Structure formats: C-alpha cells, structure tokens
Amino acid sequence: MSSVTAPDALSDKIRAAKELLDAQVRETIQWHFHESTGSPFWLAKKSELKFDPLKEVNSFQDIQKFPLFEDEWLRGGPVNRWLPKGLAGKPAYVFETGGTTGIPKSRVVVEDHWIDYENFSHTLPDRYFPPGANWLMLGPSGPRRLRLAVEHLCQYRGGICFCVDLDPRWVVKLIKKGWMEHLEAYKTHCIDQALTILSAGHDVKCMFTTPKLLDALCIALEKQGRSLRDTGITGIFSGGTEFTPQFTRFCIEEYFGGPPEVSGIYMTPTYGNTLMGLACSKQVGASDGYKISYYAPQPRAVIEVVDFDDPMKVVGMGESGRVKLTTLTKELFIPGFLERDEGEREPPFDTYPWDGISGVKPFRGIASQTTVGVY
Amino acid sequence: MLNIPVIRWGKAYESLENDNVVHFNTGEPIARVGQANGGIIQRDMRTAQRAREILCGIPQQELVERICKAAELYESATLPMGDGQQSPADFARQQSASTGLPEHMCRANMPKNSFVLKNMGKILDCLTRGLDLNILTTGYGTESRGVTVSYQSQAPVLSAVLPSNSPGVHTLWLPAIPLQLGLVLKPGPQEPWTPYRMFAAFTTAGIPAEVWSIYPGGPEAGAAVLAAADRAMIFGGTATVEQYKGNPRVQAHGPGFSKILLGDDVVDDWQKYLDLMVESIYINSGRGCINCSGVWASRHTEAIAAALAERIGPIEVKPPDDPQAGLAAFTVPGQAKGVWNLIDADLKESGVQDLTSRFGPRLVEMERCAYLRPMIVHCESPDNAIARKEYMFPFSTVVKCPQEQMLAKIGPTLVCSAITRNEQFKAQLVNATHIDRLNLGAIPTTRLNWLQPHEGNIIDFLFRNRALQVADV
Numbered sequence: 001m002s003s004v005t006a007p008d009a010l011s012d013k014i015r016a017a018k019e020l021l022d023a024q025v026r027e028t029i030q031w032h033f034h035e036s037t038g039s040p041f042w043l044a045k046k047s048e049l050k051f052d053p054l055k056e057v058n059s060f061q062d063i064q065k066f067p068l069f070e071d072e073w074l075r076g077g078p079v080n081r082w083l084p085k086g087l088a089g090k091p092a093y094v095f096e097t098g099g100t101t102g103i104p105k106s107r108v109v110v111e112d113h114w115i116d117y118e119n120f121s122h123t124l125p126d127r128y129f130p131p132g133a134n135w136l137m138l139g140p141s142g143p144r145r146l147r148l149a150v151e152h153l154c155q156y157r158g159g160i161c162f163c164v165d166l167d168p169r170w171v172v173k174l175i176k177k178g179w180m181e182h183l184e185a186y187k188t189h190c191i192d193q194a195l196t197i198l199s200a201g202h203d204v205k206c207m208f209t210t211p212k213l214l215d216a217l218c219i220a221l222e223k224q225g226r227s228l229r230d231t232g233i234t235g236i237f238s239g240g241t242e243f244t245p246q247f248t249r250f251c252i253e254e255y256f257g258g259p260p261e262v263s264g265i266y267m268t269p270t271y272g273n274t275l276m277g278l279a280c281s282k283q284v285g286a287s288d289g290y291k292i293s294y295y296a297p298q299p300r301a302v303i304e305v306v307d308f309d310d311p312m313k314v315v316g317m318g319e320s321g322r323v324k325l326t327t328l329t330k331e332l333f334i335p336g337f338l339e340r341d342e343g344e345r346e347p348p349f350d351t352y353p354w355d356g357i358s359g360v361k362p363f364r365g366i367a368s369q370t371t372v373g374v375y
Numbered sequence: 376m377l378n379i380p381v382i383r384w385g386k387a388y389e390s391l392e393n394d395n396v397v398h399f400n401t402g403e404p405i406a407r408v409g410q411a412n413g414g415i416i417q418r419d420m421r422t423a424q425r426a427r428e429i430l431c432g433i434p435q436q437e438l439v440e441r442i443c444k445a446a447e448l449y450e451s452a453t454l455p456m457g458d459g460q461q462s463p464a465d466f467a468r469q470q471s472a473s474t475g476l477p478e479h480m481c482r483a484n485m486p487k488n489s490f491v492l493k494n495m496g497k498i499l500d501c502l503t504r505g506l507d508l509n510i511l512t513t514g515y516g517t518e519s520r521g522v523t524v525s526y527q528s529q530a531p532v533l534s535a536v537l538p539s540n541s542p543g544v545h546t547l548w549l550p551a552i553p554l555q556l557g558l559v560l561k562p563g564p565q566e567p568w569t570p571y572r573m574f575a576a577f578t579t580a581g582i583p584a585e586v587w588s589i590y591p592g593g594p595e596a597g598a599a600v601l602a603a604a605d606r607a608m609i610f611g612g613t614a615t616v617e618q619y620k621g622n623p624r625v626q627a628h629g630p631g632f633s634k635i636l637l638g639d640d641v642v643d644d645w646q647k648y649l650d651l652m653v654e655s656i657y658i659n660s661g662r663g664c665i666n667c668s669g670v671w672a673s674r675h676t677e678a679i680a681a682a683l684a685e686r687i688g689p690i691e692v693k694p695p696d697d698p699q700a701g702l703a704a705f706t707v708p709g710q711a712k713g714v715w716n717l718i719d720a721d722l723k724e725s726g727v728q729d730l731t732s733r734f735g736p737r738l739v740e741m742e743r744c745a746y747l748r749p750m751i752v753h754c755e756s757p758d759n760a761i762a763r764k765e766y767m768f769p770f771s772t773v774v775k776c777p778q779e780q781m782l783a784k785i786g787p788t789l790v791c792s793a794i795t796r797n798e799q800f801k802a803q804l805v806n807a808t809h810i811d812r813l814n815l816g817a818i819p820t821t822r823l824n825w826l827q828p829h830e831g832n833i834i835d836f837l838f839r840n841r842a843l844q845v846a847d848v
Contacts, residue, residue, distance in 0.1 A: 178617075246412055249391055251414075
C-alpha cells in the first residue's frame with residue numbers, strides 16, 4: 001500500500017490534497033448554508049454566526065471561524081433538521097452512538113455510509129479480501145450504522161454477509177452492574193453463533209469484528225483445537241481505540257501464526273464512527289513496532305490533533321493532542337468536533353498525503369469516566 | 376530505571392505496552408513495567424496443567440526445603456529484578472516509593488513474608504490438620520489411622536489479582552507452590568515488587584520458573600486472570616467482595632472491619648489495654664484489613680476515645696525515609712480528599728464526635744499525594760453510620776454499645792479481639808458466624824498466628840475432600 005516517495009513528489013501530493021480539501025469545503029459550505037439546499041439546523045445557526053459562511057469560508061483554514069461543534073446538538077429530535085433540503089424526499093436512515101443512559105446522539109444518513117465503505121473497499125488488498133468472498137459481521141448492530149455499512153461493503157465486493165448481533169448498551173450495563181458472569185455468558189452466546197456460521201459451509205473468507213470479539217473467537221477456536229486459519233478467514237477488518245500495537249502484534253504472532261505472507265491472514269485496523277466514516281491505517285507490521293497510524297477519509301472528513309488546552313491550535317508533528325474532527329459531506333457538515341480520543345500527530349505519506357494520528361486512546365480528560373472497549 | 380517484563384510460564388515477554396511506576400512524591404520513574412493484554416493470559420492458561428505436573432514431579436518435602444532457601448534469599452540477597460538487580464534495601468526503597476508506605480514499614484514487612492516461607496512445613500501441617508502431604512500429590516492415600524482419604528486438586532494453579540496498597544497480603548498466596556500448584560499473579564500497578572522478588576527468590580532457590588506467570592496490566596488483565604482461573608484470589612473493596620460472593624472459584628478479600636470488644640467484666644480496667652488498642656489501630660499505618668477500625672464497649676467509651684486520640688491524634692506526616700514515619704501516603708490523586716469528604720459527612724450525624732480534630736487538620740494535601748492523619752471518632756450508638764466504616768489509614772471509632780447487643784450490631788468482622796473472662800460471652804463469640812478470626816483475650820487484632828487459617832483455609836479452597844474407595848480388581 002505505502003511506498004517511498006521522493007520529497008518533491010510527496011510535496012506535490014500534499015499540495016494537491018490540500019486543494020482538493022479546500023474545494024470540498026467550498027462545495028460543502030455552499031450546499032449546507034444555501035437557502036435552497038441547506039439543512040434546517042445550519043440555516044438557523046447561520047443567523048448566530050458573526051460572519052457569512054457563504055462568502056467568508058473558502059478554505060479549510062476558514063473552518064476555524066466556526067465555533068466548536070457541541071455534541072449535545074446531536075441529541076434528540078427532530079432529526080430531520082440535519083437533512084439538507086437538497087436531499088429532501090430521499091429515504092433516510094437514523095444511526096445512533098452512545099445511548100447507554102439518556103438520549104443518544106443521532107445522525108441522519110442517506111448514502112454516506114455506503115460511500116464511506118465503498119471508498120474503504122478500495123484500500124483492501126484483494127489477495128486477502130477476495131472479491132466475491134462471503135463475510136462474517138460479528139459486532140454491534142441495532143441502531144448503529146456498522147452492520148448496514150459492513151453488509152454494504154461485502155455486497156459492494158460481491159459477497160453475502162452473515163451477521164451476528166451484539167448489543168453494546170447491554171454490555172455496558174452488565175459491566176456497570178458488575179454482572180461479570182452474565183457478561184461472559186453474553187460473549188459466549190455471540191461467539192457460539194459465529195462459530196456456527198464458520199462451521200456451516202458458507203465459505204466465509206472475510207470478517208468484521210472488534211478486538212475483544214476477535215480475542216474471544218480465537219480463544220474459542222483454540223479450545224476446539226483449531227485456529228483462525230482453519231476457518232478459512234484471510235481478511236479481518238477491525239476497529240476501536242483498544243486496537244493497540246501490542247494487541248496487533250499478539251494477534252499476528254500468536255493467533256494468526258505470523259505476518260500475512262506467512263499465515264495468509266491480513267488484519268487492517270480502522271478508526272471511525274458514525275460522524276466521520278472510516279480512517280484507514282498505514283500497513284502495520286513488526287518493522288515499525290506494530291505502530292498504528294490512522295488517516296481520515298479526506299476530503300470527506302478531516303482529523304486534526306489539537307492542543308489539549310487550545311483546540312484551535314494543531315500540535316507539532318509527533319506531539320500528543322486531542323482529536324478534532326471536521327466532516328464535509330453533502331449529508332453532514334460538522335466543523336471542529338472534539339472527539340473523546342487523543343493521540344499523536346503523524347506526518348503525511350504517499351498513500352495518504354495529509355496528517356494522520358497514532359496511539360489513539362481515550363482522551364485523558366474523560367478516560368476515567370468512560371467504559372471503553374466493551375465489545 | 377528498571378525494565379520489568381511480563382513473565383509467561385517463567386519466560387520474559389517484552390510487551391509493546393508499558394506502564395511507568397513512579398515515585399509517589401517526586402513523580403520520578405522507578406520502573407517500566409510491561410503490560411499483558413487479556414488474550415495472552417487466556418492463551419497461556421490453556422497450558423496451566425503443565426505447572427501442576429512439573430511441581431508434582433518434585434516431592435513436597437523438597438519443595439518446602441527450597442522455599443526455606445527462598446525465604447533467606449528474599450530477605451537478604453541481591454536478586455535479579457527485570458533488567459537489573461535488587462538488594463533488600465532497594466526493595467524497601469522502591470516499594471515505599473511506589474506505594475507511599477514508609478520505608479521502615481516496607482522493611483518490617485519482609486520478615487513477615489520470610490517467616491511464612493521459613494515455616495511453610497509447619498503451616499501446611501497445621502492447615503491440613505497433619506495430613507500426609509503425599510495425599511495432596513496423588514489425590515488419595517491412607518492415613519495412619521487406616522482410613523482412605525482423598526483430596527482432589529481443584530485447579531492446576533492458584534491465580535491472584537493483587538492490590539497496590541497492602542504489601543501484607545502476599546503471605547496468602549505463598550503456600551500455593553509447596554502445595555504443588557503453579558502461580559498466576561496480576562500485581563497491583565504500584566506494587567510489582569513483591570511478586571517479582573518472590574519469583575526471583577523462588578527460582579534462584581531451585582523452584583522451576585515454568586510454574587510462574589506474572590501478568591502486570593490494567594483491569595482487562597485482572598478480568599482475564601479471574602475469567603481463566605479455576606481458583607483465584609482477588610483483593611478489593613466491599614463491592615468486589617459482593618461481586619464474587621458465592622462464587623466457589625474466587626476467594627475475595629476485602630475490608631476487614633476488625634474490632635476490639637471490651638467485655639463488661641474488664642472495661643473498668645480499659646487503661647490496661649490502651650497499648651493494645653493503639654497497636655491494633657495504628658501499626659502499618661492502619662492500612663491492613665486486620666487493623667482495628669472499631670473499639671466497642673458498654674461504658675467509658677468517651678474516656679477511651681479521648682485517651683486513644685491523645686496517643687495517635689498528634690502524629691504528624693513525615694517523609695517516607697524517616698525512621699519515625701508512621702503514616703502512609705495516599706498516592707492516587709483525589710483519593711484522600713474523597714475519603715475525607717465521606718468521613719466529614721458522617722461526622723455531622725448527632726452523637727458522633729471527632730476526638731482528634733483538636734490536634735490539627737486531618738487531611739494534609741501535598742503536590743503529588745495526600746495524607747490522612749489518625750482519627751478517633753466517638754459514637755454514642757452502634758447505629759451511627761460511621762460505626763460501620765473502615766478506611767485505609769489509622770482510623771477507628773469507639774462505639775458505646777451494651778454488651779448484650781454487641782454481637783448483633785458489630786456486623787462482619789475479620790479479626791475480633793474480645794477481651795473478657797465472661798464464659799457465656801466467650802461462648803457467644805465462638806458461635807458468632809460473622810466473625811472470622813477470633814482472639815479471646817488481650818491480643819492485638821494485627822498479631823496473626825500463621826499456623827491458623829486466614830479468611831478460609833486455603834487447603835479447603837484449593838482441594839476437595841471427597842470420597843474415594845479402592846478395591847482389588
């Protein structure tokens with residue numbers, strides 16, 4: 001995927017990516033703030049702004065003029081306020097995040113989840129994610145977009161997706177109540193269903209799952225005297241902040257039996273959510289200590305690593321900061337949303353000529369209050 | 376700075392995730408400790424039976440002798456510690472630096488662990504009530520009285536999720552190896568020192584390294600250790616104990632709520648027992664579950680409280696390397712303040728009086744840590760909420776309660792030192808099932824006889840006494 005690029009060539013790519021991003025900003029702003037196409041939320045918000053976005057936002061730098069996006073705005077109805085008039089009448093989905101207690105944050109989507117995952121599909125190596133192969137989706141569904149998105153990814157690549165559901169809100173409740181035996185039983189219930197699918201002759205070669213469930217699946221297989229390789233799975237797409245270099249190395253060395261060229265199993269970590277889409281990772285391996293660096297799906301979404309105390313200031317390369325997200329699609333405009341994660345800023349490279357982030361983990365300011373990695 | 380790896384069945388494993396253990400007062404890093412992910416633990420536990428097989432290949436008498444040697448090494452040798460070496464003085468200094476316990480207390484705890492190791496033969500003899508230890512190896516045998524007995528091992532290893540704050544608890548898992556069970560330990564984040572030093576002492580003394588696994592890590596590692604174990608110990612608060620209540624696989628050790636009861640027949644001579652009360656409350660900075668958190672009597676309670684406050688109320692915070700330091704630091708940010716807020720709320724109840732307030736503020740906050748100075752609180756009634764509290768510093772209530780109501784009111788009590796000559800009261804105490812260790816007479820709650828079981832007999836936890844009959848074929 002990645003290759004060494006001459007400095008000048010990389011500079012050209014970085015410049016081109018920036019121009020593409022600035023163009024995306026102009027198009028997105030015109031769409032969301034124009035009376036004929038804009039979303040009710042932003043058209044109402046426009047009157048509160050001290051500038052005219054239609055005239056004064058012409059580049060990504062200009063996005064700084066907006067105040068930080070408050071995630072509370074995403075809670076409750078009417079959810080149609082987010083849907084641009086230009087998309088009115090199209091069938092819409094609503095996806096939720098969080099929601100263990102209280103009103104969850106929601107996002108209305110028409111086609112963004114398809115586009116995000118189609119773009120992601122082009123980053124997957126066919127050798128390990130063979131076109132036409134069937135998939136197993138072992139993870140949260142319900143009000144989340146993940147199940148539909150993974151299923152679309154599989155269909156886009158010509159396969160059929162077998163699904164096992166997991167309800168993360170119930171998992172969080174079990175943890176908070178200290179019902180660890182119930183938690184274990186629920187995990188086993190999910191893994192048993194996955195094992196059944198994998199043993200039923202469905203020719204499943206690719207899988208989406210979470211690190212915790214991958215762990216549980218591999219342990220369950222080993223208890224049966226089998227390994228992941230025996231199931232026929234060759235490509236794993238996974239995600240979450242608990243996707244650490246140590247976890248990746250452990251999976252590759254011990255569960256898979258070596259790097260892809262030896263074991264025949266390729267795993268790609270991703271970082272994403274309902275608001276951003278999917279950030280892909282630079283290829284992970286022993287040569288760079290299994291370091292995981294993510295790159296947002298620019299120009300549709302941008303990740304900046306910003307100062308913990310000053311979210312308008314991007315930190316220096318290699319320095320730690322909080323994740324700040326900007327989403328720029330026809331369906332959603334989100335300027336400067338401070339995520340609940342932090343990490344280190346990574347430099348652009350040939351495949352992704354824009355800033356990335358490594359060492360993603362829960363933001364230190366709220367980490368102790370958050371239940372992470374529950375599924 | 377030391378680099379301390381994960382130990383997987385005796386082999387060092389360099390994790391890509393590390394946690395810095397820092398000096399509680401200066402923030403200076405002392406060690407970089409590798410962190411185990413949950414999958415490693417679950418995966419390794421598939422081969423736990425191997426540890427039992429290795430140990431069953433060594434006669435128990437031989438194991439006991441090697442452990443005796445380990446005791447010497449633990450207490451006095453310079454031993455490997457991660458990528459460096461550690462002398463006994465280093466150990467005390469490092470343990471103090473990461474846990475907040477004064478150095479001289481860390482030094483004083485070493486002989487306690489060593490004592491248990493040196494006397495392992497005698498301890499096992501007492502805990503098994505004189506059983507031929509070969510019966511634990513083979514699973515059955517015939518006793519000298521001609522009866523066939525069977526003790527079946529319930530797990531190939533003993534697992535333990537250890538605390539950061541109380542070095543004294545380590546004596547509880549030490550009998551596992553002479554009982555021919557491997558050890559799977561998840562050290563407390565601030566106290567990796569004892570498990571790793573024991574590992575070094577045991578292996579230097581000839582115990583095979585392959586029977587040890589040490590998995591430092593976060594909550595995920597602790598959960599994995601417990602999930603994969605057939606027999607495990609965990610140390611925590613009341614919530615932890617409640618969580619594992621009734622789970623035969625887990626022995627949960629929580630707060631002790633240890634108490635001293637003064638019978639009506641001796642209470643008029645309470646001054647005679649003042650030293651005993653002070654020692655029970657104050658020794659080891661009041662951190663242990665065996666420290667007294669309640670003195671109960673039917674009369675003179677105001678005077679007892681005032682005298683105790685006079686003795687320990689003035690004690691000041693001193694640096695950890697001061698031989699006179701009597702108080703341990705709270706090293707977790709906000710913890711001491713949180714404890715103080717809980718106490719402060721309880722002090723507002725009618726009939727509750729803090730006798731130590733006149734010796735200055737109890738909460739002492741410093742840049743990177745905080746202390747709570749000793750507290751003695753008088754309760755007019757056993758129904759005062761604070762009478763049922765225990766905290767990790769020298770803290771005790773003195774509760775006014777008629778003797779005939781004491782057993783109904785004291786609640787769960789790990790160590791009860793009952794000072795009385797009243798035979799009827801003694802009989803009631805013996806029959807009280809909510810008391811674990813019972814001291815009849817003038818014995819501080821903190822003086823343990825290791826020849827007696829502690830919070831359940833470890834033999835009963837690790838082995839099942841079941842029927843086994845043998846006949847010619």
